[in-house]
Amino acid sequence: MxxxxxxxxxxxxxxxxxxxxxxxxxxxxxxxxxxxxxxxxxxxxxxxxxxxxxxxxxxxxxxxxxxxxxxxxxxxxxxxxxxxxxxxxxxxxxxxxxxxxxxxxxxxxxxxxxxxxxxxxxxxxxxxxxxxxxxxxxxxxQWNLFHHSILSNACLDFDGVLCVDPTDDENDDGENYKRFLLNAAPLHLPTPKVGHIVSARLEKYRGETEDWLSMHGVIYGELHLLDLPNKQERIRTNAHLVHKSEIYKQTNADLFVESNLDQAQHIAANTGLPVFCVDSMQMINSLGNNPGALNRALWRSVYLRSRNVASRYLPKDITAFLKNRFGRTGR
Structure with a gap:
């Protein structure tokens, strides 16, 4: 969808x-x-x-x-x-x-x-x-996504979406990281129940992750974490991208909310399903663009700002088409 x-x-x-x-x-x-x-x-x-x-x-x-x-x-x-x-x-x-x-x-x-x-x-x-x-x-x-009923059948990334990303010092796969997991500052806390939280966090940190979710009142269906022994293995296998894409397809969710633009584009291309990127605040489909219905607004803006030049240099039938397509008011 x-x-x-x-x-x-x-x-x-x-x-x-x-x-x-x-x-x-x-x-x-x-x-x-x-x-x-x-x-x-x-x-x-x-x-x-x-x-x-x-x-x-x-x-x-x-x-x-x-x-x-x-x-x-x-x-x-x-x-x-x-x-x-x-x-x-x-x-x-x-x-x-x-x-x-x-x-x-x-x-x-x-x-x-x-x-x-x-x-x-x-x-x-x-x-x-x-x-x-x-x-x-x-x-x-943009202003109602995290309060929309769509989240009941959506997958949400964790770090960079629900909370801030860890710093390099915090992301040590040790005691600093555990302290981060328990005390990370919240970002976008959803109002409705979320169908699935899909994170590249390791399974061994499930306890700290669940404690943070409970502390901040996040209600969710399932929490999907990576079952790998350590951070080095996750990096070596590049498992986070496969993990998110596979869970998205398996759950038949309607939307994935991802923090990182590169990962969002990868998930969209891998699944052919829409992904909302928090970093860029854009909806990405499998082609890496917004759905076509919204592009009309952008083309309309271009037309209105260049219509004088268009009417001077383009054939009348083309300018008439552009005016009919993009030049009408929204009344």
Whole structure:
């Protein structure tokens, strides 16, 4: 199964590329906490408008906007906005936006509310007034990956994903390493139960590894470690790459989350399955690229930045195709 992945960069780039779709008579941007505040603040900064979260709007309170420059809309209170833009990061069923619209109406606000979701599906696009990026299911975002139900049938690397990597001094296959295993600083702690944790740690360190997982509240199905006598043997046999690829295939998992880019590319090429790389924050398929549905956003960005040159030098039928394919707004 390939997942359509959206990073922070992809979302922000799509917002920039679709600015012309947004009305310019807005007075206020209202974000839906928590993830909706990311595109809300991006839009507010670009359009130089005040931004509040939904609860602050309902309470008719500003939360402060800094003093580096004057805002384009100088309303004294949120309910004085003549027109506001309600923003969420994504829209699937439209339920979150609908609930927010009811809350806004019940708050006594009498202005005009328009809705926006940064990311929509082909179906949910019609449920909001404005959108920036259309991505089909199944999909996962950079900001929700470690809290997504996808992890229930995923394989997660350990060092560099769940916790920091050991330093050279700590990675001595002895007492320093044992202290590291028990005290490693956490990185990405998953919220749901993880199907499989797949690590190149040696089986003899299972006790310390399980203690760390318990200490940090990580719930998991199986812990797969390397059954080799020492670090030297692991390095000599290059067993870590084979180990991760084989476990991934045997478990029929939907995704592998790996810390190292080279290893992520190797696992993807070896299995033909998607791998998310934490170091580069990208989804890699067996070709080493993001799924094709997301490349459209990148090509769209290239087109919008070079369309004047394209229209001057390319045949009309080609420029017409490019405009139809990449030049439409996300509304």
């Amino acid at each position: 390939n997942f359509n992945y959206v990073s922070y960069d992809m979302m922000l780039d799509a917002i920039y590329c679709n600015l012309a779709a947004l009305p310019r008579d807005l007075d206020l941007v209202v974000g839906l906490p928590r993830s909706g505040m990311i595109p809300a603040y991006a839009i507010g900064l670009i359009l130089n408008l005040p931004v509040v979260d939904l609860q602050s709007f309902i309470d008719n309170k500003f939360v402060g906007n800094g003093h580096t420059r004057s805002l384009r809309s100088a309303i004294a209170a949120p309910h004085l906005a003549r027109k506001l833009l309600l923003v969420d990061d994504s829209c699937n069923s439209g339920a979150s936006v609908d609930r927010a619209l009811i809350q806004i109406a019940d708050s006594g606000y009498r202005g005009l509310t328009q809705t926006c979701a940064a990311i929509v599906t082909p179906y949910s696009k019609r449920l909001v007034d404005f959108s920036f990026l259309t991505v089909s299911e199944p999909r996962v975002f």
